Amino acid sequence: MAKHHVSTTVNGDQVEFLCETQQTLLDVLRDELELTGTKEGCGTGDCGACSVMLDGRLVCACLVLGVEAEGHSITTIEGVAKGNDLHPIQQQFLDDAALQCGICTPGFIVAAKALLEQNPDPTETEVRFWLAGNLCRCTGYDKIIRAVMNAAAKMREEA
């Protein structure tokens, strides 16, 4: 069978790609669209490194087929900054040194942004529960949680 021809929206841009049924959205983003900001940690939905937004809902790109993207709208880490202006959460991760190797960072930022858009003033417990599907083997999480809390505070001030 020929490859699937898929038209979808990624970070606001209309894109088209070809894929086989078993290729995941993560495979397609990284290998076909060269959007390598979305990381693969496990490929089985356990680590959250591949977090993206699919029609406004946080999902693991490794658990979505590429062909399922047809007609939908996807936002990846590449769509988080506005041009050269980092998103406040990105800036806060830098300011608070909330990363070491950085492989988990795009997933954390996409997931944290999804949280703050629906809950601008979360408790630390809410942040920890929301991010429980994002694993980090370096930081011990504390700096990540603090960066999200600090970013939330700054975003509330600016709002």
Add this chain to the structure above:
Amino acid sequence: MEAIEYARPNTIDDAVRRLGAAGARVLAGGTDLLVQLRGGYTRPSVIVDIKGISELRRIEQTASGFRVGAAVAGAELGAHAAFAAQWPGVVEAFQLIGSTQIQGRASLGGNLCNASPAADSVPALIAAGARCVIAGAGGTREAAVEDIVTAPGKTTLAAGEFIVEFLFATPPAKTGDAYLRFIPRTEMDIAVVGVGVCLTLDGSGVCTAARVGLGAVAPRPLLVPAAGAALVGTTVDDAALATLAAAASAACNPIDDKRGTIEYRTKVAGVLARRAAVAALARARGQ
């Protein structure tokens, strides 16, 4: 190797037709299927994505209760205020499955049909008395949730059949449901024991009906009639709760593994059944 086909039917009839092919697999949220694909545990001839069928994606309140499409995700069901108010136990069970990311995709139908004995939503669905509408080549039929799973990975669905939606009858006044599970950590784990309880009280606080569903303590999720019967006719007092706990433990036929020994799971099933009944009782009383 043959390429895997992908189909996204828009109607139940079309889905039935596509699922009639040998080696066809249903795709709903994909949180189990994609892991099996990647691991090489399954190699379907065609993946039939059922999310394009409106009946599988809706949550509808009717005169007799709720219909919930089999492909509705946890985050969607939890966001439905009227459903969450009527069936808080079902929602709390469903939302224990996986992370925020998984909640955006994992479906009620998938959690049932993956046929894990430890599936969190299933004991709560059993307690709630939920029924499945099943489509297949012979038309549609209904079955109780407790009659679906027969063994790990095995169901009573015939080849080509799939679940369209779940039916929840409007419960009588003073009904409450609850689900509790035991895991060794605080989040993101598979139940060592899971218990769903749904009970109804009359005007004087006497229990008139109770259903208890048990997960992770047998090769399949169980309805435990003796545990429910222990509460009926009582005010759900200590003696009744002790009988319920004993009945729940007696129904166990668990595996022995690193996450829980037989003895441990059996004991915890009784303890959790009691706690879930107390939680359901508080909800039935409107507390």
